[in-house]
Amino acid sequence: MRTRKTVLLFVIPALLLYTAFFLVPTLAALALSFFRWNGISDNVTFLGLKNYINLAKDPIFHSAISNNVKFTVIVLIVQTTVSLFLATQVVKKSRFNSVMRVIFFLPMVLSSIAIAFIWTFLYDPNMGVINSVIHWISPNFNPTWLGDPQLAIFSLALVQIWTHSGQILIIFVAGLQTIPGDLYEVAQIEGANRLQTFRYVTWPMLAPVTIIAVVLTTIQSFKAFDLVFVMTDGGPFYSTEILSSFIYHQAFQDYKFGYAAAAAVIFMMLIALITFIQFKIVRRNGTDYA
Amino acid sequence: MFYSKLKRKILTLTVVIMVITALILSGCGNQTSSTGNSGEQVTLNFVHWRPEDVSTFNKIIAEFEKKYPNIKVQQTAIPSANYYGSLQSMVLSGQGADVFTSFPGSQFITLSGANAYADLGDLTGLKNIDPNLIKMGQKNGKQYAIAYQLVFNDPVYNKDIFKKYNISVPQDWNSFISACETLKKNNVTPILFTGNVSPRQLVNSLMMNYAPNEDIFDQVMQGKAKVTDPWFVQTLQRFKDLVPYMEPGALGVSQDGASALFAQGKGAMLALGSYQMAAVKKQNPNINQGLLVPMTVPASQAKWDGIFTSTFMLGINAKSSHIDAAKKFVDFLLQPDVAQEYANATGQMVTVNNVKYNSPELTEAQNFQKEHKNLRFQPVFTIALQEVNDGVNAAIQKVIGGGDPVQAAQDLQAVVDKVRASGK
Numbered sequence: 278m279r280t281r282k283t284v285l286l287f288v289i290p291a292l293l294l295y296t297a298f299f300l301v302p303t304l305a306a307l308a309l310s311f312f313r314w315n316g317i318s319d320n321v322t323f324l325g326l327k328n329y330i331n332l333a334k335d336p337i338f339h340s341a342i343s344n345n346v347k348f349t350v351i352v353l354i355v356q357t358t359v360s361l362f363l364a365t366q367v368v369k370k371s372r373f374n375s376v377m378r379v380i381f382f383l384p385m386v387l388s389s390i391a392i393a394f395i396w397t398f399l400y401d402p403n404m405g406v407i408n409s410v411i412h413w414i415s416p417n418f419n420p421t422w423l424g425d426p427q428l429a430i431f432s433l434a435l436v437q438i439w440t441h442s443g444q445i446l447i448i449f450v451a452g453l454q455t456i457p458g459d460l461y462e463v464a465q466i467e468g469a470n471r472l473q474t475f476r477y478v479t480w481p482m483l484a485p486v487t488i489i490a491v492v493l494t495t496i497q498s499f500k501a502f503d504l505v506f507v508m509t510d511g512g513p514f515y516s517t518e519i520l521s522s523f524i525y526h527q528a529f530q531d532y533k534f535g536y537a538a539a540a541a542v543i544f545m546m547l548i549a550l551i552t553f554i555q556f557k558i559v560r561r562n563g564t565d566y567a
Numbered sequence: 568m569f570y571s572k573l574k575r576k577i578l579t580l581t582v583v584i585m586v587i588t589a590l591i592l593s594g595c596g597n598q599t600s601s602t603g604n605s606g607e608q609v610t611l612n613f614v615h616w617r618p619e620d621v622s623t624f625n626k627i628i629a630e631f632e633k634k635y636p637n638i639k640v641q642q643t644a645i646p647s648a649n650y651y652g653s654l655q656s657m658v659l660s661g662q663g664a665d666v667f668t669s670f671p672g673s674q675f676i677t678l679s680g681a682n683a684y685a686d687l688g689d690l691t692g693l694k695n696i697d698p699n700l701i702k703m704g705q706k707n708g709k710q711y712a713i714a715y716q717l718v719f720n721d722p723v724y725n726k727d728i729f730k731k732y733n734i735s736v737p738q739d740w741n742s743f744i745s746a747c748e749t750l751k752k753n754n755v756t757p758i759l760f761t762g763n764v765s766p767r768q769l770v771n772s773l774m775m776n777y778a779p780n781e782d783i784f785d786q787v788m789q790g791k792a793k794v795t796d797p798w799f800v801q802t803l804q805r806f807k808d809l810v811p812y813m814e815p816g817a818l819g820v821s822q823d824g825a826s827a828l829f830a831q832g833k834g835a836m837l838a839l840g841s842y843q844m845a846a847v848k849k850q851n852p853n854i855n856q857g858l859l860v861p862m863t864v865p866a867s868q869a870k871w872d873g874i875f876t877s878t879f880m881l882g883i884n885a886k887s888s889h890i891d892a893a894k895k896f897v898d899f900l901l902q903p904d905v906a907q908e909y910a911n912a913t914g915q916m917v918t919v920n921n922v923k924y925n926s927p928e929l930t931e932a933q934n935f936q937k938e939h940k941n942l943r944f945q946p947v948f949t950i951a952l953q954e955v956n957d958g959v960n961a962a963i964q965k966v967i968g969g970g971d972p973v974q975a976a977q978d979l980q981a982v983v984d985k986v987r988a989s990g991k
Contacts, residue, residue, distance in 0.1 A: 316655050318681035331989065401824045402816025403833075424762050424819025426968060506648070510763055513818045513968060514961040529652045531953045532677045 303545070310539035315532040328539035338540065340515050341523040342547075344430050348519060349498035351434045352441075356494055357487075360442045364449035365479075378450065382443035389440070393507035396436045397423070400508075423509050426516035433504050433517055441497055445490045452486030453479070491555050499548055520544045609892045610639045614654060615668040615879070616647040623912040631899045638892045658683045661886030665893045669712055669880050671703035672948035673956065678882070684711035685883040685890050692901025692919075700877040700918040703944065714877030715900065715909075717916040719858055719935055720768045720840040720945050721873050723847070726855040728755060728835045736859045740805070743861050747812040750835045758809060759825040759834035762818035766806075766963035767947055767956075769838045769861075771874040774802040775943045776864045784950045787983055794962075794983060795976045803972035805863055806963055818967055830854060840876075841935070844928040845914025856928055858935045873939040876948060877918050958982035 310329070313322040332338050363381060367374040384392065399405050400422035411418055422432040456479065464474045502521035505511060511518035511526060518526075524544065528537035613624070621644050628640045643663075645653045651674065657663035658678065669675055678684060687693070688710045693701075696713065704712030729736070729746075732753055737743035747757035760769075777798040786792040793799075814820060814834065822839065829837040830850035836859070837843065844856050860873045881900065883893040899905055906919035916924070916932045924930050936942070950956045962975040 315677050315681065316651075317659055317678060317683060320681075397821050398824065400819065401821070402819050403814050403828060404824060408816075419815050421816030421819040424816045424968075429819075512961070513762055513964045526957070529649075529655075530957070532651075532673070533954075 306538045306541050309535055310542050312535040314534045316528065316534045317532075324535065328536050329543075331536065332539055332543065337515050337518060338523060341518045341520050344515075344517060345499060345519040348430055348434050348437070348501065349495055351431060352437050352498045353491065353494050355434075356438045356442050356445060357490060359438065360445035360490070361449050361483075363442070364446045364453055365475075367446070368450050368453045378443075378447065381446050384440045384442075385444045387440075389503040390507055392436065392440055393504050396439075397508050400432060424513055426513050429509055429513065429517045433501070433508060436504055436508070437498060437501055441494065445494060448486050448490050448493075449483070452483045456482045488556060492552050495551055495555065496548060499544070520547075608637055608639065609889045610641060611665045611889055611892055611896055612657075612663050613640050613642040613666045613896065614657060614664040615642070615644055616650040617879070617913075618644040618646060620644070620909075620913050620915075623909055626912075627900070627905055627909060630905070631896060634899070635892075635895055638889075638895065640896060658884055658886070661884060661888070664884050665887040665889050666881060666883055666896055668715070669882055670948070671714065671876065671878055671880060671945075673951055673953045675703065675712060675880060676951050679706045679711050682885055683882070685885045685887070685893075687711060687713060687883065687894070687897065690894060690898050690901065692898040695901050695903055695906075695919050695921070697918065697920060700875075703877060703948070704880050704882070712880035712882040713897065713901065714880045714918050715906075716842075716877070716879035717918045717932075717936070718840055718842045718876045718878060719873060719916075719932060719942075720771050720876055721858050721860045721935075722758065722769065722772075723829070723837040723839060723841070723844055724857050724859050725829065725832065725835050726857050728832065734835075736857070738862060739865055740861070740863050744808065744812075747809070751812060756814045756828070756834040757812035758836040758838055759820070759829050760809075760813040760817040760838045760967070761820050761822045761825040762964060762967070763960075764822045765817075765825075765838035766960045766967070768840050769806070770802060770959065770963060771943075771945050771947060772860050773805045773863055774798065774946060775871040775874060776862070776869050777801050778946065781943065781946075782949070784946065784955075788951060788955070788987065790987060794959075794979045795973070799979075800972050800976050801863075803962065803966045803975055805861075806966045807972055810967060810969075813967070818964060826850070841928075841932045842915065844932070845926075848914070848926075848928055857931055860939070869941075871941050871943040873935070873942045874945055875936075875942040876945040879915075952986055955979075955983055955986060 311323060311325060313324050313328075314320075367377045367381075399407050402408050402419060402421050402424065405422075407422070408419060411420070420428060423429050460478045460482070461474065464478050469477065499519075500521055501519065502525065505517055505519055505522045506525070509517040511522045520540065521544070524537045524540045527533045527540060613628075615624075621642065624642050628642065632639060654664060654667060654669075658667070658681075669678055686709050690710075690713070693710065693713070700717060701710065701712075701714050704710060704714055724736075728734075728750070732749050732755075734746045734749055735742075737746050750757040779792075779798060780786075783792055783798065787794055810817075814825070814828065820828075822843075825834070825837060826839070826843055826847055827850060828834050830847045832851075832854070837847070841858055847854060847856060858873075862869055862872070881897050883890055883897065887893055900909070901919060903919055903921045906917045907922040907924075909915070910917045910922055910929060911925045914926060914928060916929055916936075924933055947956055947959060950959070958979045962979040965975040965978070966972050
């Protein structure tokens, strides 16, 4: 009895925070999604499912989903690959590798708004360093990184990858360091080459950390609001509008809080579904030699 | 057994905490506060979106507090991008914003529709302002918000570059294009354009004489006119005409980037407005700036000769507990000497009369106002719904990106039709 009370006492603070900052706002958003409200007026109109129906017909919402999926897939593939590759290069314990790990992690320490501003200037077609270097190599090639609707979403993806690769690298380094050395010795004795060693030893043993890396990357990519807001604000003509910026614009620029809440509910369900699928896939391909 | 019972307890506890938390949070907005009788210390919260004006307002506030020792003013500056989100909760609750600023157009319409403003019709400072400049803060004949800043949304030009190439300020479209050609031949970017901001600025002067009347966007929203009509398609066509004279990758250039290029003398015109002149001057104190209007029709057909916006509208929260004290503060700001101090310190022109400006940029803007007798209020601020405003921006961006003006207008009309069908 005393143990149960003690356990409950320890759980209450976390429960309070979870309830106040997650459960209550989530349920409030769900309730709001069935209404029309401009965020300030006393006039709140019940719409039933109309917000959801209008979302299903909204081409900008479709565009936001499509852009978000594009953005997430590119970031997921490239960031995971780059982080894993770099992790395998800096996993061994040495002073140089320690310094390299810090350097790769540094972008995570910077404010995301500061990163967005810096990259906006780097991408500037007239004054930016990137185009200056490109112009020096190929004078006639002058890409508009943030102004070309075909290119802008990928330009943002690059910034996202640059910012978060260090974080995922650290996760992979931690995972690599838990793989028993015996397995590599056995693989060497059996005559496995580097690729086979990676395929049959390293990759399966990394399954648990890969799950974390993939889920984290996916959630971060879906929530890359600050980059979009500062660098392109969803433009040019909605080519970089993602779900989080769509929700923001609907609520705080178009004063459609109910509509934004409905989009937020769909957003939450989408992330939950994708995360669930990812867990299933990666778990199925993982191996535990314990 | 122990753990399944524990799980049940935790679940029950969660539900109980949820209900209690919901009750607490819903009760948070219902506080009452004192009415602040005279002699009683009152603290006003003044909220606006210009962090760059904080130090100037601090001085003005100190002077106000000297005059009214029982009233303290705390100012909060929230950048404009996050402004409405933060303002919303303050206005709803009546806490945190006694005096606040707002934009004309859809923001004022939304706030006034929610009865967020107190009536300011009895302020003595109103006599210091041209009534035409504060019309956008009126609703049903009452004055709810008073515009403090006066902005001219017409391109800024570099006088020295124009002088160097013997270019006079163009008076019609042909001479405007001719000026652009001359600049381009001399390797000067004729017009610096920023993808995100310039569409909403330049569209006003390009459409002002094509639009059949001042209520054109209201008529579009009522279905009495369309954006596929010639007035808007011609406006988009003018944007297309200007594309060869913009800097490379204009859609990808930020306001800061374009302003920096202009300050460095790498462009002759900047497609923003008078509000940017102070910021450019800070980057290059030697630059000589002026304002010009790209006239799309001959003078004989022109009804309007420029664009203005009266913005930074001062309003008082109708739910404030200190409305009388707030009115004293707003009235204080409307005094010519105070407005003059604000204008000269911040580089922003004000709506208050009898103000003497001490910078070349403000003097230029004042001369522009004197010389242009037929200024039209910024048309895009007459669009009641922000999503249509965003659609106008997108249509212009499509044309700048190489799209067809007719198609862009049709896409915008589709947005308008969708909004009208949703019953707004």
